[in-house]
Amino acid sequence: MGYKGRTDIPCKGNVCPVCTVWEEFYLDKLMFLYEKQTRRFYIFLICTCALQICFLGICGLFQAGSIRQILVKRELAAASYLLEQDIEPALVASAWNCTEVTQAGEKLLQMTGHTEDTPAYLLLLTEQTSVHLILILLLAGILFAAIVLAGTAHYLRGRERVYEDAEKVIARYADDRFGTHLPSGENGTIYQLFGSIEQLALSLQAKSEMEHRAKGFLKDMISNISHQLKTPLAALNMYMEIIAEEPENEEAVKNFSRKSMQSLERMEQLIQSLLKMARLDTGNIVFEKRQCFVSELADQAVDDLLERARQEGKEIKLEGDSEEVLSCDPEWTKEAVGNLVKNALDHTEAGGKIRISWKCSPAVFRLTVEDNGSGIAQEDIHHIFKQFYRSRTSRGRQGVGLGLPLAKSIVEGQGGSLSVESRPGEGSVFQITFFYP
Numbered sequence: 001m002g003y004k005g006r007t008d009i010p011c012k013g014n015v016c017p018v019c020t021v022w023e024e025f026y027l028d029k030l031m032f033l034y035e036k037q038t039r040r041f042y043i044f045l046i047c048t049c050a051l052q053i054c055f056l057g058i059c060g061l062f063q064a065g066s067i068r069q070i071l072v073k074r075e076l077a078a079a080s081y082l083l084e085q086d087i088e089p090a091l092v093a094s095a096w097n098c099t100e101v102t103q104a105g106e107k108l109l110q111m112t113g114h115t116e117d118t119p120a121y122l123l124l125l126t127e128q129t130s131v132h133l134i135l136i137l138l139l140a141g142i143l144f145a146a147i148v149l150a151g152t153a154h155y156l157r158g159r160e161r162v163y164e165d166a167e168k169v170i171a172r173y174a175d176d177r178f179g180t181h182l183p184s185g186e187n188g189t190i191y192q193l194f195g196s197i198e199q200l201a202l203s204l205q206a207k208s209e210m211e212h213r214a215k216g217f218l219k220d221m222i223s224n225i226s227h228q229l230k231t232p233l234a235a236l237n238m239y240m241e242i243i244a245e246e247p248e249n250e251e252a253v254k255n256f257s258r259k260s261m262q263s264l265e266r267m268e269q270l271i272q273s274l275l276k277m278a279r280l281d282t283g284n285i286v287f288e289k290r291q292c293f294v295s296e297l298a299d300q301a302v303d304d305l306l307e308r309a310r311q312e313g314k315e316i317k318l319e320g321d322s323e324e325v326l327s328c329d330p331e332w333t334k335e336a337v338g339n340l341v342k343n344a345l346d347h348t349e350a351g352g353k354i355r356i357s358w359k360c361s362p363a364v365f366r367l368t369v370e371d372n373g374s375g376i377a378q379e380d381i382h383h384i385f386k387q388f389y390r391s392r393t394s395r396g397r398q399g400v401g402l403g404l405p406l407a408k409s410i411v412e413g414q415g416g417s418l419s420v421e422s423r424p425g426e427g428s429v430f431q432i433t434f435f436y437p
Helices: 017-028 036-084 089-096 103-112 124-174 189-245 250-281 294-311 330-346 403-413
Strands: 290-293 315-319 325-328 353-360 364-371 417-423 427-435
Touching: 036 089, 036 124, 124 189, 189 250, 250 403, 290 294, 294 315, 294 325, 294 330, 294 353, 325 330, 325 427, 330 353, 330 364, 330 403, 330 427, 403 417
Parallel strands: 315 353
Antiparallel strands: 290 325, 353 364, 364 427, 417 427
């Protein structure tokens, strides 16, 4: 916290013993004065003490004047009495100025009861002055004690309210309610403690939100899995029943065995895609980037799809500099590119072409997957990256609606972006973009 702009530090530019001692005292002993409420309370105490001192000083002045008046009156009475007894005025005047004490004088005062051991209430001068002084001091003590007690009670009540409010807020935090917060923006140890609790509350809130998202994700995932597996399982069950009913029909057994294999492959593809999406969405994937040739990455991404393209009468073409290098996670990036090519194959008729091209500039790398297939309707183009989304034109085609969301998650997980441009009947262009740091 430092010195808060103080100008009474002995030196500023260099470290010296005086500064060190002052800093230790100021930070260690007076740290509590940083809190505004405590600082106000101490100011109140100082003002109350100063007011009491001033009040007692004024009372002392008034009491001294009163004593002086009483002494003057006593001297006047004594002088008048002595003059009435025919004592010469010069002798009377010299008596007031005499400071010497004699044994005869002491003996006379002892005989009249005016000694140091005489109780104060028996002395006329003390009786006339002490009663008022005691009453004034008593009233002053009661008054200032009441002020101090009232101020202390107000201070303690204020602190108690702060603690009560903090307890309520912390109780809400314990119930996963983070709408209200502890007081902040003040100095002092208690507010530093509140700040630490707020940091802890933020961590708890983030953890709670993560748990809620995880529960929601798990719920949706289970629902999606059950929904997506329902159709292939029903088909597989039907195929098995047909095979069991017609074991001697070789053609039927072969046909439905092939369909059963297709259903099993679809289920395997679905489960693998769901597992990959789950790992990406829950943050369990750590992308391990390294330098790799884009041409090799693209070759490996389409290697398993070339046979399918040949069988369906479609062409996959690669265009780009074979020496271009990209920093990425090659395994996951191949998965993303492969999913884009699969999507292009799904939406391209026989005789169609899929072109994969890439281009690198000093600031950005772009890889494009372009096809001349059926394209995407404008009302669907903003939803194609949602899980299990199937447009009206996609129904009856291969796929389960996970390839494009998975590709987008992979690309964005590595700091890139995936975009699409398409027109119905003219094909689609998907573009992966990575920005260089």
